[in-house]
Amino acid sequence: xxxxxxxxxxxxxxxxxxxxSLFPPLGLATLASFLPPDAEVEIQDEHVEKLxxxxxxDLVVIQVYITSAKRAYEIADHYRSRGSYVCLGGLHVTTxxxxxxxxxxxxxxxxxxxxWPAFLEDFREGHPKxxxxxxxxxxxxxxxxxxxxxxxxxxxxxxxxxxxxxxxHHCSFCYKDSFFEGGRSYYTLEVDRALREIGSLPGRHLYFxxxxxxxxxxxxxxxxxxxxxxxxxxxxxxxxxxxxxQPALLEKAAACGLRxxxxxxxxxxxxxxxxxxxxHNLDRDYNEAIRRLxxxxxxxxxxxxxxxxxxxxxxxxRTVDWGVEQGxxxxxxxxxxxxxxxALRAEIEKEGRILxxxxxxxxxxxxxxxxxxxxxxQLEEGYWKAYQKFYSWKGVFRGxxxxxxxxxxxxxxxxxxxxxKMEPLWNLVIKTGALRLMRPALEGVLNGLGKTPEKVTxxxxxxxxxxxxxxxx
Numbered sequence: 431x432x433x434x435x436x437x438x439x440x441x442x443x444x445x446x447x448x449x450x451s452l453f454p455p456l457g458l459a460t461l462a463s464f465l466p467p468d469a470e471v472e473i474q475d476e477h478v479e480k481l482x483x484x485x486x487x488d489l490v491v492i493q494v495y496i497t498s499a500k501r502a503y504e505i506a507d508h509y510r511s512r513g514s515y516v517c518l519g520g521l522h523v524t525t526x527x528x529x530x531x532x533x534x535x536x537x538x539x540x541x542x543x544x545x546w547p548a549f550l551e552d553f554r555e556g557h558p559k560x561x562x563x564x565x566x567x568x569x570x571x572x573x574x575x576x577x578x579x580x581x582x583x584x585x586x587x588x589x590x591x592x593x594x595x596x597x598x599h600h601c602s603f604c605y606k607d608s609f610f611e612g613g614r615s616y617y618t619l620e621v622d623r624a625l626r627e628i629g630s631l632p633g634r635h636l637y638f639x640x641x642x643x644x645x646x647x648x649x650x651x652x653x654x655x656x657x658x659x660x661x662x663x664x665x666x667x668x669x670x671x672x673x674x675x676q677p678a679l680l681e682k683a684a685a686c687g688l689r690x691x692x693x694x695x696x697x698x699x700x701x702x703x704x705x706x707x708x709x710h711n712l713d714r715d716y717n718e719a720i721r722r723l724x725x726x727x728x729x730x731x732x733x734x735x736x737x738x739x740x741x742x743x744x745x746x747x748r749t750v751d752w753g754v755e756q757g758x759x760x761x762x763x764x765x766x767x768x769x770x771x772x773a774l775r776a777e778i779e780k781e782g783r784i785l786x787x788x789x790x791x792x793x794x795x796x797x798x799x800x801x802x803x804x805x806x807x808q809l810e811e812g813y814w815k816a817y818q819k820f821y822s823w824k825g826v827f828r829g830x831x832x833x834x835x836x837x838x839x840x841x842x843x844x845x846x847x848x849x850x851k852m853e854p855l856w857n858l859v860i861k862t863g864a865l866r867l868m869r870p871a872l873e874g875v876l877n878g879l880g881k882t883p884e885k886v887t888x889x890x891x892x893x894x895x896x897x898x899x900x901x902x903x
Contacts, residue, residue, distance in 0.1 A: 432470045434487040434514075435462060435579075438494070438501040439476035441790045448856040450477040451865060453590040453639065454582065457520075457542075458493055459575035464547050471579060478584035478860075481505070487514050489553070494520040494530065496769060497793045506533040515558070517549070521605050522789070525771030531560070540564035540609055541595055543572060567595070567614040574627055583866050589631045590639050593653065594618040597641040599669070602707045603735070606641065608771030616642075618649045625656045635873050636687075638666035647679055654679075657686040663876045667692040671710040673719040684726040689876040690759070691723060692731045698749060702738035706766075706774065720756045729759040729845065729876075736813055737766035742803040746812035750819045757832030759845050763816045764794035765809055766801075821846070845875050 437455040458473050465471055474481055483505070490509045494502040499522050506516045510533075519538035523530040530537050536558055538545050545562035552558045582588035596616040597606050606615060618624075628636065643666040644650050664687045673680060673693070680688075695716055696708055703711050723730050734749050753761050768775040768784065769792065778784055783800040791798050795813065797806035804812070819825055826846045830839040859865050 431466075431468070431489065432485075432487040433462075433465060433472070433489045433491065434485065434509075435471070435473045435491045436481065436493070436502075436505060437473075437475045437477065438492065438498040438505055440495060440793070441497045441501075442793045442795065448586070448860065451585055451860050452587050453637065454577075454580040454585050454588055455493065456575055456590055456592060456639065458491065459577055459580055460572075461491065461542055461546050462576040462579055463573035464550060466550075471576070473576075473579045475581070475584075476501075478581060483508055486512055489517070490514045491517045491519070494518055494522045496522045496789045497791075498522075499526070499529075499789045503530075503533040510535070515553070521609055522770075525605070525608050525769070527561075536560055536562065538562050538564070540612065541567070543569060563612055565613045567610075567617050569595070569617060569619045569623070572619065572623060574630060583863065586865050586868060586872065587635065587637045589633060589635055590637045591624075591627060591631070592639050593624040593627075594640045594643070594645060594649075598645045599642070599710055600707055602705075602773035602777070603766060603769070605769050605772060607773070616645055618646050621649060621652045621656060624653055628657065628660070628662070633869070633873075634661060634663050635869065635876065636662055636664040638664060640667065642667060642669060642672075644668045644672040644676065644679060644683075647676060651679055651682060654682040654686045658682075660686065662687040663689050663873055665690040665692070665876075667694075669694065669710060670714045670716065670719045673722055674714055677722070680722065680726065680728075684728055688726075688728055690729040690731060692733060692762075693719070693723075694733045696733065696735045697738055697741075698752060699738070699740045699745075701740045705739050706735075717756065720758070724757065730756075731760045731762060732758045733762045733764070734816075735764045735766050736816070737797065737799075737801045737804075737809050739802045741801065743808050743812060745803075746816045747819070750816050750825070753820060754825050754828045755832065757829050757842070759829070759842060761816075761820050763813055763820075765797055765813050766799075767792050767794050768799055823847075841875055 435458040437458060440450065442449070455473060455475050462471050462473065487509070490506070492502050492506055502518065506518060510516050516534050517536045517538065518530050518534040519542055523537050524539045527537055527539065536549060537560070538549075539562065541564050543564075544566040545564050549558055549562050580588065594617065596610050596614070597604070598616045600607055666688065668691050670693060696706070696711065697703060698716070700712060703709070720730055732753060736745060736749075750761075766774070768778045778799050784798070785800060785806065786798050797809040800806065801809050826843060829846060830842040833839040833842055859868060
């Protein structure tokens, strides 16, 4: 049996190729691990390679996100016309099943660890079903992903890993509740199984792609205990709540290699937090959360969402200025996007504020609904202005000036400046296939950030740093 697994390119990948050359398609590699040993399997990621469409696999599996849906359907229709059996799954298929079914022989709802093996058995016996819906949310005996099928040299971070599924929270703008409907919406691997996968990965650097790595303190505390002494450097996502209420857990994380944390601050407005059910952020001291991370040598990648009901045209400058003053290493900005199947979508649709159902625009870079506090054009222009201002050399240097030592400031410049200001260089590195050569530099920056800041010397004084800044900008 010949099986082809495809991750179609998202539209945004044309704008920012480095963002989509970070991680390999781990979900497809996980599904591939369930295939029989005699299956001839291939995984193709259109973000890092040109798809070959002149073959005739027996089975084609395509993972669909909202902004790649159009491209995914084109590929699916192509292979069905050539006689292949086509399966579609992923976030968009779960929420827009009728749309997806027009382009597939079988579609999958929710995560695939239980439905995919059931389908394979039915397919071998010659009577596969049209719909498979996940209900049994258990990760026991999960085989290791088929990383041998991934073109690891094409990614900056090939050592991505997921040790849990879902998230314990219920933000109204998030796909999570619709994707995990019908079963548990947050669950984890066994600790030993997670440690076995970590131990199988070469090198030092890891990136946990979990939506909320710290969602189960008992599980993750045991995992950190097992990771201590491995010499790993790793990045992950967590919440303000965890940072402020689980200090011992955060210290464990830093001790076993956490060097950068993606944190969903989303908004500085309490009313906005309540309106999108981000209640676990309410009445939390954002400044203190950032200070705790920085004191442990952990960089902060802060996430913000623009266009909530209490936002006005001044929200962009306020948010960026606060982030620069806090010394955030990186910031990720989004335009609020009412994804199908979310509570936010139902609310905005009821109010008649949806402007388009062109899924290619649902990339958090376009205003696809009518915001309450500004025009759609103001929202889009403000979004781009925020990125330009935060990642301007002035913004990067101002952020560096918040650091307690010259060495810490240089690290800030190296990480923040290289991520956005050197994007043409990243694109060249990607085109020449030399992305793997950048990994030692990434590890070097992350490794340096694990040290507790020393006492500021005269040579590293804020006065000297301010002088350097004013002479450079």
